[in-house]
Amino acid sequence: MKDFRECTVYEIYPKSFLDTNGDGLGELRGVTRKLDYLKELGVDYLWLTPFFVSPQNDNGYDVADYRRIDPRYGTMEDFEELSREAARRGIGLMLDMVFNHTSTDHEWFRKALAGDPKYKAYYIFKKGKPDGTPPTNWESKFGGSAWEYLPQFDEYYLHLFDKTQADLNWDNPEVRQEVADVVRFWMDKGVRGFRFDVINLISKGAFEDDDRGDGRRFYTDGPRIHEYLRELNQRTFGQDPGIITVGEMSSTTMENCFRYAGADGRELSMVFSFHHLKVDFMGNEKWVLVPTDFAKLKEILFSWQSGMADHDAWNAVFWCNHDQPRVVSRFGDEGTYWKQSAKMLADVIHCLRGTPYIYQGEEIGMTNAGFTDLSQYRDVESLNHFRILRDKGMSEESAYNILKVHSRDNSRTPMQWTDGENAGFTAGTPWISVNPNCRHINAESQVGDPDSIFSHYRALIRLRKEYAVISRGDFAPLDQADPAVLAYRRRWKGDTLYCINNFYPKPCRWTCPEPLDGCTLLLANYPDARPGQTLELRPYESLVLLRREES
Numbered sequence: 001m002k003d004f005r006e007c008t009v010y011e012i013y014p015k016s017f018l019d020t021n022g023d024g025l026g027e028l029r030g031v032t033r034k035l036d037y038l039k040e041l042g043v044d045y046l047w048l049t050p051f052f053v054s055p056q057n058d059n060g061y062d063v064a065d066y067r068r069i070d071p072r073y074g075t076m077e078d079f080e081e082l083s084r085e086a087a088r089r090g091i092g093l094m095l096d097m098v099f100n101h102t103s104t105d106h107e108w109f110r111k112a113l114a115g116d117p118k119y120k121a122y123y124i125f126k127k128g129k130p131d132g133t134p135p136t137n138w139e140s141k142f143g144g145s146a147w148e149y150l151p152q153f154d155e156y157y158l159h160l161f162d163k164t165q166a167d168l169n170w171d172n173p174e175v176r177q178e179v180a181d182v183v184r185f186w187m188d189k190g191v192r193g194f195r196f197d198v199i200n201l202i203s204k205g206a207f208e209d210d211d212r213g214d215g216r217r218f219y220t221d222g223p224r225i226h227e228y229l230r231e232l233n234q235r236t237f238g239q240d241p242g243i244i245t246v247g248e249m250s251s252t253t254m255e256n257c258f259r260y261a262g263a264d265g266r267e268l269s270m271v272f273s274f275h276h277l278k279v280d281f282m283g284n285e286k287w288v289l290v291p292t293d294f295a296k297l298k299e300i301l302f303s304w305q306s307g308m309a310d311h312d313a314w315n316a317v318f319w320c321n322h323d324q325p326r327v328v329s330r331f332g333d334e335g336t337y338w339k340q341s342a343k344m345l346a347d348v349i350h351c352l353r354g355t356p357y358i359y360q361g362e363e364i365g366m367t368n369a370g371f372t373d374l375s376q377y378r379d380v381e382s383l384n385h386f387r388i389l390r391d392k393g394m395s396e397e398s399a400y401n402i403l404k405v406h407s408r409d410n411s412r413t414p415m416q417w418t419d420g421e422n423a424g425f426t427a428g429t430p431w432i433s434v435n436p437n438c439r440h441i442n443a444e445s446q447v448g449d450p451d452s453i454f455s456h457y458r459a460l461i462r463l464r465k466e467y468a469v470i471s472r473g474d475f476a477p478l479d480q481a482d483p484a485v486l487a488y489r490r491r492w493k494g495d496t497l498y499c500i501n502n503f504y505p506k507p508c509r510w511t512c513p514e515p516l517d518g519c520t521l522l523l524a525n526y527p528d529a530r531p532g533q534t535l536e537l538r539p540y541e542s543l544v545l546l547r548r549e550e551s
């Protein structure tokens, strides 16, 4: 059985990974075809974003049937082949379960719409206010009201995301049983892990107007959340200690995460939290352009590292996923220091305490989409918010500049396999534009090159397996106040590891507050790096140092 502390998870967005049938959309067979590449990288699990039957209004996060595969992604045989071939290479599959909501195309919702009381009770229907407005003033995460009116019932249903994603009513025990049955169905197919989409939003509290925000405080980490997770755990994955689970926790608190991801294993193996990725937002507002607050980034990363360790709880550590801009564009440099900054950012994450997640293309330093026209955007969230910004009177150019930075489509452009036509992703017309920088950023040119970003990620994945100080060590921040350097220390038994990073393109001098005698260089992103008590750090320079106990 794998120990998830030593493992690395690789996220695949199948639609943009590899198209083998020329329809411009990637599918499961494309993943099977690239298993040797993933094995070479060394990852342990593949998290596949949803490939279930869906109208694809939110690229599969609007599930219409949890047990069937959308024909656009392939067949159940394709899935079984992928599962078998992955297992043969020691790789487990992690499925993405979207249980906060279903598509309004789901049979349950259709029956609800037809007036069947059993299925109406699967969702959250409420009367509007006497003045004809929705039940509460809550906002959808994708913009606009979180309530959709249905004239035939003179009622509204709740949708925290798109209006075609209706929230399930977890207070209904039948819903909880249905969800557990789905999890068991996939466990029986040999799945080795689950990622639970926005799982901390399932327990709704009071349905009241929010005079301080968009309503999230009424349903985030809600009143019965821990009870529901424990119940699901006991009914399903908790019966198989080999299964790993990760919960996507939207706007959560650390105190709740101690329980979600506690070592007692009563809820989940680990959690994704997002506070460290809101450092280029204005509060919770994403659709603005503000510079990255580096002090805040460090403060958040470090406090979560220390807090979770103190409570024996486990983090998923990451910069990238299918909802986030590409990290090299966001916190690094797409130009002169592209390679150095991509490697530095990798070191920061992979030496932390937690299970690292890599998002497809991150391992070759893929950048933001670089779209030049609005018509290239596909994401429902981006398109809705573009409209909202324009309605508020913002110029098209300003609204567009915000999308360029924050749109989720930045990470959804096709995987860059080669420098050829459509980056080797498809022989047809890709569903979303390929980044023309595939001419110089592509997997083919990096796999055999020992100095590539790919090789650097490969080394980090291996080091986590080799050194318990990385997989198990404690955590302590170093020189938290430095305005340019992000540095920390890990310790396990007699071993001490230092991860020291210049986060900026400007060289800087940094003196380690702890003696570094006896340290040797484990990894660096410049060929001639030298350890020393005082370091003259070059642009984006990163050093990983190790001191081992004399034996």
Ligand code: TEU
Residues within 6 Å of the ligand: 058, 061, 062, 098, 141, 161, 197, 198, 248, 250, 286, 322, 323, 381
């Ligand atoms: O995302 C949850 C979520 O709230 C965010 O990541 C969201 O995309 C972002 O905050 C908006 O600014 C999950 C999935 O990862 C995402 O792809 C889905 O669209 C969403 O849930 C709904 O299922």
